[in-house]
Amino acid sequence: MKRFLDLADFTREDIGELLALAQRLQDHPEPQALAGKILGLLFMNPSLRTLASMQVGMQRLGGTSFVITPGQGTWQLETRLGVRMDGAAAEHIREGLPVLASYCDVFGIRAFAEGKDLEADLTEQQFGAMATLIDKPLINLESAANHPCQALADWKTLNDAAVPTTGKLVLHWVTHPRALPLAVPAAVLHMAAHRGMEVVVCRPEGYALPPALLAKARAAAAAAGGSVIETDDRAVALRGAHVVYAKEWGCTTAYGDAATDIALRAQLDDWQVREASFNTAGANAHFMHCLPVRRNVAVADEVLDGPRSLVLREAHNRLVVQMAVLHRLLAPR
Template sequence: MRHFLNTADWSRAELEAMLDDARAMKKAPLGDALKDKSVALLFLNNSLRTRTSFDIGARQLGGHAVTLSPSGGMWPLEFEDGVVMDGEAEEHVKEAATVLSRYCDMIGVRAFPKFVDWKEDRKDKVLNAFAKYSDVPVINMETITHPCQEMAHILALKEQFELEGRGALDGKKYVLTWTYHPKPLNTAVANSALMAAAKFGMDVTLLCPTPDYVLDERYMMQAEKDCRANGRKLTVTHNIEDAYKDAEIVYCKSWGALPYFGNWAPEKPIRDAHKHFIVDQKKLAMTNDALVSHCLPMRRNVKMTDAVFDGPNCIAYSEAENRLHVQKAIMKALVK
């Protein structure tokens, strides 16, 4: 039995096979690969695309999805082992995961970090607890990484470059750029984008305002390892012009600086001073006709201008659509 917790746990060949399957199902969406199968979708945080695409995807393959959330009457859960449960939690994850495993064939988990202590949040306790105690495959629907999103992202890039006759992803300059947001956000999408771009053979540039915004060393090291294995390089820069020059892909995302995790007041002035990192036409003109995308939801004219988002280079809608197809492929792979 395998889980789908991070793309780092799967080889490029395995991921490519899932993407090929996703493409096939995009052309012929209905099937019976999940006939008489069920998936429990546990949402501890908000969702629009993830909830909808998993539910529809399971149904299109003949299966059934059950959505669970705290607001929907689910018992508060305890995720620490060996604790005296005299607080708010009514049930331990061990019981919840075990029982759900007897009802369902897969469990999807969305649980954002608490944004208080990164040393604790980086342990990914909720996801790992379900993986530990579940007897069926567990899917990461976004915790401190977001592998489903990045599979959709990679598929959208492949499709668009092929449509334009611009070849494969290998060797292309991929820029992951930080953008301003009024709130400090999760690093999950950025972590996964960094690793996915490296795994799929691209030259990866991380653009962020200061060294404080460099991502966690776990993901930087994984990306560096994959870049080396593919004969590529990972570059970190704080210079907008250097990053955008000749870029073929620009992926924008906002995230909070890890050294300020849980103490966001001193970080806000740094964030506020870098609103000019917005993806706009002037920056896009520096690139090699780069494809641009974002995971959504996105604040228009904060992270990316209307002109860029609604322009011909942006593939965010295709990426969002591909969530449905790649997640069907992931579920199929896990129940084989």
């Protein structure tokens, strides 16, 4: 294993082994496993869980890390090829990334979607350009249309909660003051399908997930014995769900058009998970969200703070599974 960029690169057996390694490291800490190893972290966008858990993951395994945040103590980074750099960015990724990679043993990049060109974002043009510049083990810490660390943590969280691999997971669109990227919905959709689940994407008109994401998930579902459907009927979607996974994302029919998106979501304030709607999923349904979440916009306090919420477990599992990824990438076998 040289890179951890997309959960789709790994078979269900691979993932089972990673999750077993995660569990082993929880049960039997290895505080010197990565002694002397250095993780370089490049954050093009804000972070709380990823920033903290990646640093802690190395620390718990005896390694260390450094963090570079362009625009905050570091030059702005240019990512476009061939451009005449007479703007705000003082440094190009073509130098910056190989240099940083040359200092460390493993590298992690967070680079959100640009949110302008759907095709560019879905094909990971920016992250792909960055990844080709790194000749060290590389971890995707959230790209335009993927978030494999979140997906792996969520898979473990589903296992921890004993959610059947054939259980029903509703990926439930919820509202937000502005358009958010497709990274988490894409990653969770594929993860649940890859796990063999009955996946229902429940979203209003204008927010259908792009065909490429659905096709990828359906291929995974077909191989695993699961299914993927989309609907805008919340009542039908929630019925019998084992898991309601709430997530915000931007309008896909007018991708990158903030005015249209805002106009659309002005009618969608009730796309919030509240106790009443959540209850239709059944008394044993679990609530999931990747965090951060806007309380009483996307999800009501009573759901987040209720006993069926797995959000803290998910966030803690970020650390747990990332330790397994770091261990697999770096520890001698």
